[in-house]
Amino acid sequence: MKIAVLAGDGIGPEVTAQAVKALRAISANNGPQFEMAEAPIGDAAFNQHGDPLPPSTAEMAAKADAILFGAAGTYESDLRPAEQRGGHGLLRLRKQLDLYANFRPVFAFPELLGASSLKREAIEGVDLVVLRELTSDIYFGTPRGRGVENGQRHAWNTMRYTEAEVARVMRAGFEAARKRRRQLCSVDKANVLETSQLWREVAIEVARDYPDVELRHEYVDAVSMHLIRRPRDFDVIVTGNIFGDILSDAAAMLTGSIGMLPSASLNGEGVGLFEPVHGSAPDIAGKDLANPLASILSAALLLRHSLKLEAEAALMEKAVRQVLAEGYRTGDIMEEGATRLGTEAMGDAVAQAILKLKG
Numbered sequence: 001m002k003i004a005v006l007a008g009d010g011i012g013p014e015v016t017a018q019a020v021k022a023l024r025a026i027s028a029n030n031g032p033q034f035e036m037a038e039a040p041i042g043d044a045a046f047n048q049h050g051d052p053l054p055p056s057t058a059e060m061a062a063k064a065d066a067i068l069f070g071a072a073g074t075y076e077s078d079l080r081p082a083e084q085r086g087g088h089g090l091l092r093l094r095k096q097l098d099l100y101a102n103f104r105p106v107f108a109f110p111e112l113l114g115a116s117s118l119k120r121e122a123i124e125g126v127d128l129v130v131l132r133e134l135t136s137d138i139y140f141g142t143p144r145g146r147g148v149e150n151g152q153r154h155a156w157n158t159m160r161y162t163e164a165e166v167a168r169v170m171r172a173g174f175e176a177a178r179k180r181r182r183q184l185c186s187v188d189k190a191n192v193l194e195t196s197q198l199w200r201e202v203a204i205e206v207a208r209d210y211p212d213v214e215l216r217h218e219y220v221d222a223v224s225m226h227l228i229r230r231p232r233d234f235d236v237i238v239t240g241n242i243f244g245d246i247l248s249d250a251a252a253m254l255t256g257s258i259g260m261l262p263s264a265s266l267n268g269e270g271v272g273l274f275e276p277v278h279g280s281a282p283d284i285a286g287k288d289l290a291n292p293l294a295s296i297l298s299a300a301l302l303l304r305h306s307l308k309l310e311a312e313a314a315l316m317e318k319a320v321r322q323v324l325a326e327g328y329r330t331g332d333i334m335e336e337g338a339t340r341l342g343t344e345a346m347g348d349a350v351a352q353a354i355l356k357l358k359g
């Protein structure tokens with residue numbers, strides 16, 4: 001089983017190294033064996049090869065059984081004109097591999113209720129998934145660009161969806177809801193946007209094939225409030241690329257920290273990409289401060305969805321919960337009475353827990 005490891009920039013390599021450690025612990029003592037090969041992406045690749053997604057990286061990723069991704073980009077490279085930086089390595093990879101369904105599970109670990117800045121009563125029992133469309137929307141719509149008109153700088157992007165693009169991610173949402181609590185909330189801005197009106201029409205059409213799943217529609221601005229006010233009312237949220245990006249970062253706080261949120265980007269056929277929802281966190285990079293649990297939980301999703309190793313995935317998740325139950329915390333989820341660990345030590349603790357659980 002081949003895993004392409006694309007660690008990227010900032011804390012990407014730090015947290016990915018801990019996920020690799022956890023995978024090695026799964027392999028130990030006659031466990032399943034993984035062939036893990038690293039390749040550059042993001043600023044690291046741009047500085048070395050003049051391209052944030054070198055052809056060799058794209059090819060290796062496409063041929064792998066699964067991709068473990070860290071984080072890409074820095075504040076400096078973010079602002080370089082797209083043509084000067086070769087676009088965004090991660091966005092290009094998602095598009096090339098047609099990874100349209102991005103699952104971002106938001107689970108409030110009972111062990112972490114005291115670490116959240118939100119009240120225990122507000123987040124207890126939260127278990128939802130943000131399913132974000134990942135290969136279309138304003139991220140990829142054309143025309144896009146910048147220019148000067150009447151002496152004024154101006155810039156434009158295009159929000160665009162086809163019915164096929166909406167239908168396939170909606171189906172993925174209904175299928176996911178069927179395996180959960182059978183509630184699907186489609187999130188749009190249909191009071192303003194044509195793309196959202198199409199989104200809602202297609203949601204209603206696809207719903208006819210899933211009479212056992214309850215469909216409701218909510219506006220994205222209201223959902224950003226309801227997610228904080230009544231998060232237990234959500235099971236599966238299906239939404240477009242830009243709305244999903246924003247809502248999932250907000251929802252991360254229901255778990256205690258963005259450092260707890262994993263994700264799986266899938267297309268139902270080929271290779272899947274697994275990455276923490278957070279970015280390269282330049283403010284804490286290189287300081288052994290980053291929480292590696294989002295990356296480790298992403299490796300668990302990789303085992304489950306791409307390699308079909310359910311028992312091993314569940315074991316990795318159990319090891320994470322055990323370490324939390326034993327009171328170990330990184331700084332972002334620290335609480336009174338807990339033991340503070342750095343990135344490496346947290347990775348070691350999870351790897352040890354995996355080995356112990358395997359017996």
Ligand SMILES: NC(=O)c1ccc[n+]([C@@H]2O[C@H](COP(=O)([O-])OP(=O)(O)OC[C@H]3O[C@@H](n4cnc5c(N)ncnc54)[C@H](O)[C@@H]3O)[C@@H](O)[C@H]2O)c1
Binds near residue numbers: 073090277282289
């Ligand atoms: N998937 C990706 O590759 C990805 C995702 C988001 C942002 N980015 C890029 O990362 C850079 C930084 O972006 P940003 O600051 O908006 O978002 P960020 O997620 O990198 O950081 C936001 C805040 O959360 C904290 N944080 C993030 N991950 C953490 C972790 N594992 N443990 C503890 N704290 C953590 C950071 O320290 C920071 O204070 C930018 O260049 C951005 O474009 C990349």
Ligand SMILES: CC(C)[C@H](C(=O)O)[C@@H](O)C(=O)O
Binds near residue numbers: 072088090091245277
């Ligand atoms: C780094 C950036 C392009 C990316 C996105 O906007 O998709 C990130 O914020 C994410 O959530 O994966």
Ligand SMILES: [Mg+2]
Binds near residue numbers: 245246249277
């Ligand atoms: Mg984001």
